[in-house]
Amino acid sequence: MSWAVTGTGAVASVGRNPGELFANLCAGVSGVGKLKGFDLSRHEAVFAYEVDDRPETGADVPRRATALLIDAIGQAARDAGLDERDLSGVPILIGTGLRELRSVELWQRDGIEFPPQDLHFGTALREACNADDTHTFSNACSAGLYALALATDLLEAGTAETVIVAGVDVLTETMYGLLERVQPVPPERVRPFDRNRAGVLMGEGAAAVVLTRTPAAGQKAHGVVRSVAVNCDAFHVTAPDPVGIAEAIREAQSRVGLKPKDIDLVMVHGTGTLLNDEAEAIALADAFGEDADKPLMTAIKSMTGHTSGASGLLNLVVTLNALAEGRVPPTVGLEDPVDEAAGFRLVTGEAARAPLAVAQLNAFGFGGVNAVAIVEAAR
Amino acid sequence: MNVVVSGTGVVLSRAASAVELIEPGPADAPPVEPKDLIGRKGLRYKDRATQLAYCAARAALRDAALVDDDGGLTVAAGSVAVVVSSNYGNIDTITRAMDTITRETAAAGSPMDLPNASSNVVASSVAIRFGLRGPNLMLCNGATSGLDALRWGANLIRAGRVTRALVLGVEPDNEAVRAFVGGARTVDGAVAVVLESEEAAADRGVPALAALGGAVRGAGLAASLAKLDDAAGERPALWQVPEADALPEGLLDGVPRQDLGARFGLASGALGILQCAAAAGWFARGGAGPVYASAGGDADDASAGLVLLRPAAA
Structure with missing residues (x-):
């Protein structure tokens, strides 16, 4: 099966729309900077990839995740020719790692008003877009691609003609602070697959796509989603398992009859943590076998940071641009690949140019929740 | 299926x-x-x-x-x-x-x-x-x-x-x-x-305790119930009501109601599953006819509904 992407939207630290984001990523522009919304005296780490939309630096405001989400959905809806003010009846599936938990933190610390019904995104989307079929999935860092999988199921079953899939996350201070406790040296940037990587840094962003069963006559498509495989390692709450990841990769390919040699580009999860990159590289080497040196690979978290629930769909929006233009952003900061990835064609230095037809997207999350998608260029 | x-x-x-x-x-x-x-x-x-x-x-x-x-x-x-x-x-x-x-x-x-x-x-x-x-x-x-x-x-x-x-x-x-x-x-x-x-x-030789009928979703409780009526094609024998301060008048008049949130405490994200299990318990106690489960009232972003059926009737 294949589902046309008729609209895209994105916002991240390095771009406020899909075009700007892709151009910046291809130019190697990183969104890393010093923390803008936390009290720096509380933290040893100081870097993150934040969207610069706060009224003033150092003072945080609630509902930023909601605002980014509505921005991305609006972009995607307009791009697809939908009325962004009336999305009633259109299922909107939202993947997120941290929901509006930053607002809960501000409620706890500062006593701001924050009603329980604003914790999920449906309340704001009803108000902004008249949406009445919204679903907030809190599926850690694979939430975006998990939501994409569920959307393809709705389209395949014929219960919906059009589905909007979105992902969003902003920094929470608790997640940021707890990551400091498990990363001995605070990283200054995310360096996926590099031998000298120090760990992950959180990023902020949102992305949205409009998926359609059958595009209207003459309607352009950015590309097509072919399959999304989802599973769970059932192994560990924070450590990934290469076995579960490799299974998800194989399933995503075999669902549409593809082999590793058919994949031109792999958008790796690549968080820059010691555990993820090693597990992901082992799984890729296992699943691709002798073809592991064929596809180009890159990790945009080197420039966006780890945008958690948004990351899978930011990857999707970037991938659609890459397939359309035959251009792949580099993995910034990757100089000396780990042994497990030494045989891969990782794009480093400058953007690569190549004819591309089929891409694979990886996303994995805490708890071993894995999602792998196969995407093709528009024909 | x-x-x-x-x-x-x-x-x-x-x-x-x-x-x-x-x-x-x-x-x-x-x-x-x-x-x-x-x-x-x-x-x-x-x-x-x-x-x-x-x-x-x-x-x-x-x-x-x-x-x-x-x-x-x-x-x-x-x-x-x-x-x-x-x-x-x-x-x-x-x-x-x-x-x-x-x-x-x-x-x-x-x-x-x-x-x-x-x-x-x-x-x-x-x-x-x-x-x-x-x-x-x-x-x-x-x-x-x-x-x-x-x-x-x-x-x-x-x-x-x-x-x-x-x-x-x-x-x-x-x-x-x-x-x-x-x-x-x-x-x-x-x-x-x-x-x-x-x-x-x-x-596997495991008996069914209830069967899932139609599922609906939309803005507003009354509209959601109307969709449930279309999906069920049959008047419910029991209505599991949403957690709300007050329900509007004139909804499913005469149908017995079950308010699980009032009975067991604020169920919030657990409510729908509590309703499903309660329907299974109700069928086990001899309850017949379709059960309507409703979650989300007019103050919420949407109202969801599910028809639960006695297994023999599935």
Whole structure:
């Protein structure tokens, strides 16, 4: 099966729309900077990839995740020719790692008003877009691609003609602070697959796509989603398992009859943590076998940071641009690949140019929740 | 494909089975102690929501004969999805960790809180404890979240991704949650059901306890009920009402109502699954005719509805 992407939207630290984001990523522009919304005296780490939309630096405001989400959905809806003010009846599936938990933190610390019904995104989307079929999935860092999988199921079953899939996350201070406790040296940037990587840094962003069963006559498509495989390692709450990841990769390919040699580009999860990159590289080497040196690979978290629930769909929006233009952003900061990835064609230095037809997207999350998608260029 | 309920697990202070949801114990029953139900092993560092979920998951998996007496799975690990619904599951971890950062610094935080800071910790922890390797979903979707979770569980089965899904709802009661929701006490419990393709349950020789009928969703309770009428084609014998301060007049007049939130405490993300288990209990006690489950009222972003059928009529 294949589902046309008729609209895209994105916002991240390095771009406020899909075009700007892709151009910046291809130019190697990183969104890393010093923390803008936390009290720096509380933290040893100081870097993150934040969207610069706060009224003033150092003072945080609630509902930023909601605002980014509505921005991305609006972009995607307009791009697809939908009325962004009336999305009633259109299922909107939202993947997120941290929901509006930053607002809960501000409620706890500062006593701001924050009603329980604003914790999920449906309340704001009803108000902004008249949406009445919204679903907030809190599926850690694979939430975006998990939501994409569920959307393809709705389209395949014929219960919906059009589905909007979105992902969003902003920094929470608790997640940021707890990551400091498990990363001995605070990283200054995310360096996926590099031998000298120090760990992950959180990023902020949102992305949205409009998926359609059958595009209207003459309607352009950015590309097509072919399959999304989802599973769970059932192994560990924070450590990934290469076995579960490799299974998800194989399933995503075999669902549409593809082999590793058919994949031109792999958008790796690549968080820059010691555990993820090693597990992901082992799984890729296992699943691709002798073809592991064929596809180009890159990790945009080197420039966006780890945008958690948004990351899978930011990857999707970037991938659609890459397939359309035959251009792949580099993995910034990757100089000396780990042994497990030494045989891969990782794009480093400058953007690569190549004819591309089929891409694979990886996303994995805490708890071993894995999602792998196969995407093709528009024909 | 028909989807049925092939097992239930109920872990509330006043009810330990689907039938007890219909005939609950005394209102002053003591809170659930997870260690008394499943032993201490593996409970350390787990938040209360996860501990309660472990108890309900084990009960439902046993009831559906998916685990044997030794706790081993009787079916393929990849054939079971996990779908969990909770709105307030990790609010206690977030507020406590935030308080530590504010009063001291991030360096004073406990690394053991890291997994609990991710809202999907309940769903993935249940998968790990019972070795369930199918798709793993965590819904935090407000008032409709529980009924939505049932719909997604059924969708995963109908899409052929899995044969069965453990669908679980949980809301813990603690100071942080009480403060966040404005003082109300939640159910402080967990309820799970196993959804399964009718054929697969029959092949395993496991009786269906209820069958899933049409599922609807939309803005407003009245509109949602109208869609349920279309889906059911039959007047309900029981209406499980949403949690709302007051229901509008003139809805399903004369149909007996069941208000599970009023009976057991604020169910929030667990409500839909509580309703599903209660319908199974009601059928077991001789209830016939379709049950309408409704979650989300006119003050919420949407209202969801589900028709639950006595298994013989499925």
